[in-house]
Amino acid sequence: MYTLVVTLAAIFLSSLVSGQFPRACMTVDGILSKECCPELISPDGLTLGVCGQTASRGSCQDLTVPDIPHNPEYPFTNVDDRERWPNKFFNRTCVCEGNFWGYNCGECRYGWTGESCDQPASPVLRKNIKNCTAEERRRFVDALDQAKRTVHPDYIICKEHWLGLLGPNGTEPQVENVTIYNLFVWMHYYAVRDTLLGPNQPWREIDFAHEGPAYNTWHRMHLLWLEREMQKMLGDETFALHYWDWAVGGTECDVCTDDMMGGRHPLNPTALSPGSPFSRWQSVCMSLDDYNRLVTLCNGTDEGPIFRNPGGNVDRPDVRILPRGRDVGRCLDLPLYDNPNWTETAERSFRNTLEGFDHPDGEYDPSIRTLHNLAHLFLNGTASVAHASANDPIFVLLHSYSDAIFDAWLAMQNTSSLVSYPEEGAPIGHNLNNTMVPFFPVVRNADVFQFSQDIGYAFDALPERVPEEPSQFTSFEIFAMGVGAFIGCIVSALAAYGIAGMLSTKLRGGPGGKGVYQPLLKEEDDKGRRYTAETAVVFMDNEVRCNVDKE
Template identity: 45%
Template sequence: THRKAPGLETAAVWDNSQFPRLCATPEALRTKECCPPWEGDGSACGASSGRGSCQDVEVPDQPDGPQYPFSGLDDRERWPLVFYNRTCQCAGNFMGFNCADCKFGYFGVNCNERRESLRRNIFHLSRTERIRLVSYLNLAKRTVSRDYVVATATYREMENGSVPMFADVSVYDVFVWMHYYVSRDALIGGPGNVWTDVDFAHWAPAFLPWHRVYLLHWEHEIRKLTGDESFTIPYWDWRDAQGCEVCIDELMGGPSPQDPSLLSAGSVFSSWKVLCSRAADYNSRGVLCDATEEGPLHRHPGNQNRNVVQRLPTSAEVEFTLSLTNYDTGAMDRSSNMSFRNTLEGQISSTTSAGTHTHYHHSLGCFILNYIQHCTAALRSHSSANDPIFLLHHAFVDSIYEQWLRRHRPSPSQYPESNAPIGHNSEYHMVPFLPLHRNKEYFISSKDLGYEYSHLLDASKFTLVAEFFDFHFSFASGEVYYCFPLSVNLVLVLTLHLKKEKEKENPEYIQRTKLKTKFNTKVYFW
């Protein structure tokens, strides 16, 4: 019942998403129990060592919104109960499907070492760091996941678990498959009979928490694959960009001279094969993606449908989006006006936050990612994770989410407990993660999850100082040219500190950054 995708190396690693191999058996599916042993002591969930225990999964009965009017037709409903109703629940700082790993932000054998990781602008990476990033991505694409397999059929097609149908894929492609699976249309009976108004990770409140967990797990797996615990996903700050700045062979791959929709032979990504990219075909046949390779990676940068997307977002649009005080509004779907989430996701204007469908989040996707038809047709993103640019993009989107959380400090009640589209209520377990995560658990600052963004570090310094002084100042080339009524000594300290930080980050890179303190003081430095 297990099939290995072609072209994969025999090496394998631990991984933290989707179906654990030890739980993809007739016995596990029959008993609906996924509580594998921890290798450290051989007990289920590491119970003998106090790491966790096998417990019933609790799924809340809060009502969903009206967008998906069915019940009992889709395996993702009330996740993960169709497959498992007992899983490991880990204690303390332990995490994982068998409690073998540490919670995000914790390290060490006993998960008691707290460390904060820093995600940086990709253009601030040194040449060595860029080479390392590309090599890590390629290694993940070429290495079979040791612990996880992906489902190639529905639970019903597996004859209620008695005939498991799963496939081996690479570490990288586990995450490609996850993004497809969470966003795919619902198969509601027979070829071509699908429900399109459903997505467990997009177009509703869980969009930002879900992708935050996705990136954290992806980052976690690269660290385990490479042994590099300092690895973090860099971000691409695409504000005001005139084109695909990362589309060069040194980074994410430039265009092929022979066919600009393909990647240059000078990039390792030109040999990558995509999977789960033919959603219309799967729907017409009433089947799931079977995780087989479906051809090379395609891009169409700059050739997007300009009736949908005119350009990449601007700094002003990002700032307006950040000014919105409500996380979500109304039906909490694509129709929500004055909603931070919906504006960031791109369903409404990023200058008025009204429903003009400017597709802010997907402007990047339509501008650059994968097959252009995903943007010009239904604006779906089933296969966008095939392209490594997806990671850089979502890291920056996550940083905007983080800025909003820090600026507005929302109470937990701002995240909806009920009546959101299916999969998006606060207590819903994120599809298709195993170990389980609830949406509300990631409506918190990145600092509580053990990571920070380099461009937010600078902003936090100014905010801290602004709490004690009412001042107005600006920097140019690291030198003060206007200040009142701050003391000279404090100005000198701040100036030297800024210069030191920028030089430490990358002495060769110059970037103009605009920040605001809590008093709305505008600060410019280079």
């Protein structure tokens, strides 16, 4: 993000990009005309015309969204309101000149500042939260909590699909106010949700934010949006999101403490500590099956507290340990951003490996989850439910580190790496020049496929390639470890078939109990394939993997 300054451009605070649509456009006339070109008002009350046209900032024009061929996983046309975003809602918008930007061209693009938006902005610094001072952590936690409680001043969410947006009588826009952080959650839900073909007829093979090349670019834009909105809320142009280096291995969540993302409740190990403000947060957009049954959208209603039980899923031992630094290093060695078929089965793909569907060396294996996916699953709770994972504020830290890995990879490549980002043939919404759902004004994947410093922020440190450590063992010792791992697989198989159920019940404190090791998520709890893991035992430390199919 670029540093905000007190200039004419910087104090048009109502004109920044956002998810869903500006309140000024969500009127009956605006919805019927499909035009969103508000007037720009200067800080001293002067009208600068539609889209700031009298100040040469922009003009109202037809919005051209190219129809880019995508893969056949989504076989429909004119069914989903996210197709060729945002044309189902608006086809005339402000088109801004130069580096002016915003729904009324009242702001600068990310990475630029100045009255004419012609000066490179000083990047804000995202830090490893473990290295922050106690005061920096307190301010960060307080800022997130404030964003959870602050209604967004300019943007609202749709609570019905495009064909029902004016309600049953055609005169009542179906929109709802939403807080800044809940809008952040809603945006993730909206990008992930199913296509609805009718009551209880979801089409699940669609996701605008995962399982394709846009995984990195979409989440980068998602964080940029939150960072900017929180800067505005705080009146602090230096505010930056922090990150959690989750590639530490082990079975402990080292940021799950009350001075960071919230510790464990002393009486209920699946809840957050009352010493953390996050224990009072209510989740939104959780009830995907209900929205599908009613053919409606999440309206931002509170749906229960955050739950989290890091490393506690005894039914899925492969997700009870965090990724390791050397796994990140191996991922960074992959030279191609993505590979055909550009989905969750792509091999030798940096994107698919970082997302967590490939081994760290780029080999696809449907039985494992690594890196980003493994970090989500390790948390074993709200953060592991794909469509609703952003409800847990640890999502911000988790994805900020994923973005740091992306930035490190970009720094190691040259511009020719863009050739491995598909211009067509990827899943819907994932091609290079597709507009990202649900950002408005529109942002293409290509717009943020660049160094973080060019779009206004930087990291205090970037992950590095990790050289392979020479073996400390003799050939005989390695052979012996292999035999031991094989025996371990047999024992694990027996446990999976007979002993695990009894042991799991004991650890949970009996039937219905809430023990420390309670597995909060089952395979069927996850939407589609995102963040999911098969029932596998993975011996990562010995690089020996044995999979046990219990079905």
